Amino acid sequence: MRQAESFLPPAGVLAGDKRPWETFDWPAERRRGIYRSWGQYFRNARMNTAAQKYFDKCIDEDGNGGLSKGDDYLALYLRSKFNRSVARTQEAYEDSQHAARVAGPNDAGINTELADTVYDLNRFEDNKRMLHDFVRKYVGTSVKPLEHRLRIVNENFDDCMGDDSLGTFLMENSAQLGGCFEQISREKSPPDLRPRWKILKELNECDVQSVCDKEEKLLSPLEMARRKRKTKIFYQNYLNRAWTDIFFLKTLRQNPNLLLDRYFGSPTKRGEYLNRSFERVKKFTKMLHSRSPMYNELHQRRGNPRMKSQLHESRRSINHLERRLVFATLPIERTYLLHELADRHVQQNHFVQCLSYAQKAIEEAEHCNSKIWQFLSTMQMAKSHAILHKYERQTEVLDAAYDLAKELKSPKLCTFIELCRMLNKDYITLRKMSQLVASKRLRYKMSNRSSGLSSSQHSSPSNASIVVQNIMA
Incomplete structure (x- = not known):
């Protein structure tokens, strides 16, 4: 051709x-x-x-x-x-x-x-x-x-x-609907295109103000934590176990180790790519929320007979153990009941309550001189500390568990506890290394800033002395 x-x-x-x-x-x-x-x-x-x-x-x-x-x-x-x-x-x-x-x-x-x-x-x-x-x-x-x-x-x-779902949701949240409707109507209202001085004059405010005051909404630490928790629950509900990846992507957008502002000349492109990826995930979750809202998901879980029976069974077992604990007089019986309560709370992800009951179980086991129950309750505390990432306290708990394993004369338990101690030390070392790298980076920035200021201060007297010498000449 x-x-x-x-x-x-x-x-x-x-x-x-x-x-x-x-x-x-x-x-x-x-x-x-x-x-x-x-x-x-x-x-x-x-x-x-x-x-x-x-x-x-x-x-x-x-x-x-x-x-x-x-x-x-x-x-x-x-x-x-x-x-x-x-x-x-x-x-x-x-x-x-x-x-x-x-x-x-x-x-x-x-x-x-x-x-x-x-x-x-x-x-x-x-x-x-x-x-x-x-x-x-x-x-x-x-x-x-x-x-x-x-x-x-x-x-x-x-x-x-x-x-079923929408009616129940409206009845439970009827007190908060007024503010939501006002905010939605305010956002959908058409903008006022009149001159600013005329709008301020009708509101009896200063009509010669040239700079627009931006209203900053101050949030309390409790409200900030509540919103963060709601966002986490939202992503957990629609993305299942992938919600950790989304939170990691959210933090990467401001990560200097990834953006590398001073190198390669492309931090803006990487930042735009990360923002675009995160906005895509947000749009996807909003689409899922529009098709099946959160209140419907909650209603379906409440109506699920299997989940409802599991929740009732766990609550029933905890109430039963607490009633038995009131009438228990022997230390060994109280140790068993406290250990079972700690185990039930771990299964429901209530780790603070688990630590409280496990500590009480250890104290009761010391009264009856039962090493095995002391060891079991100590391992409940170790499990909760591991999930909560409290590695320093985990060190103390594992040391106590290792001493109890030696008193029980169990080589397998000693080997297992020693392996747990080694892993815990590795986690502590990694945390210290990350903190050290962050502190070094901060000191490097501060030194660069101080060196720039000192160089400018040293250069100004030299320039002034040259000018004075020229005038005297």
């Missing part, structure tokens, strides 16, 4: 970075098909930047062969699916809407993609309306996926506005 003269660079000009097949004078329809195939290939290979590039080239190709520029509905359909896969819901909706407008009302696949993009935007009412229209319009096998999507959106409506 011949090469077109229009594709050849002029004399004395370097050719651009092009593929070998891009230098041929392909027809517009053939080039569009090549770009579309490359876009699909890179999308399947998760090379998102290259896939976006070739989908854009396919859509922006000059119109020949019956299609005008930007009207390749198949490429728009594929780019919409690609944008949905990388959480660009608004761009996917625009592409699918354009593709549906070009292809016409008879293409079931493109209209189904349009309904999916509306669903991803959490516009459930519009999605339900569109699906009902499409179900009445099409026949045959194309109706089955639409009916499946319709069942899903109906379940979402039941989860969001069901009488």
Whole structure:
């Protein structure tokens, strides 16, 4: 095939970075098909930047062969699916809407993609309306996926506005709804476009103030801890065990060891990439929350007979042990009951209560001179300290457990406790090393700052002495 003269660079000009097949004078329809195939290939290979590039080239190709520029509905359909896969819901909706407008009302696949993009935007009412229209319009096998999507959106409506979950939530939180509605209405109210002095004059405030005062909302430490805990519960509910990775990603955004502000000249790109990744996860969790809100998740857990029986059984066992503890008089019996209470609290992740009951069990075991119960209660304390990351206190507890294991004359227990002590020492060493690195970095910054100030202070007298000498001369 011949090469077109229009594709050849002029004399004395370097050719651009092009593929070998891009230098041929392909027809517009053939080039569009090549770009579309490359876009699909890179999308399947998760090379998102290259896939976006070739989908854009396919859509922006000059119109020949019956299609005008930007009207390749198949490429728009594929780019919409690609944008949905990388959480660009608004761009996917625009592409699918354009593709549906070009292809016409008879293409079931493109209209189904349009309904999916509306669903991803959490516009459930519009999605339900569109699906009902499409179900009445099409026949045959194309109706089955639409009916499946319709069942899903109906379940979402039941989860969001069901009488059992929503009614219970509104009754439990009726005292806080007034402030929430006021805040939502304030955010949705249209902005006041009048001059600032006129607005302040109506409010009987100073109308000549040139600098706008920003209202800073001061939060108490308790409120800050409560919000942090709510955020943690939110991610735990929707991401399961992946919530630790999300919190790690959140802290990485301000981590100087990763951003490296003074090196390589690309900290802004890394920061933008981390922020974009975190915003993508936030958008994903908000989508999950819109489809099945937290109050519905809590209602389903409360209504789960298996979970309800487990909660009642644990509470019943703790109450039973506490009632027995009131009437127990023998130290060995009280030791057993206190140890069982500590074990029940560990199973429910109540580690502070476990430490309290385990310490009482050790004291009762000393009264009855029972080494085995002292060892078992000490191991309960070691388990709680390990989960709470209290390594310094863990050292004392493990030393006491090692002494008890030697008194029990058990080599296996001594070996196990010695291994636990070695691991605990490693954790303490790692923590000290991380603190040392952080303190060194802080001292390095302070020394750089102080050296800069001292150099400026030393340079100013020398400059002044030179000026004085010139004047005297």
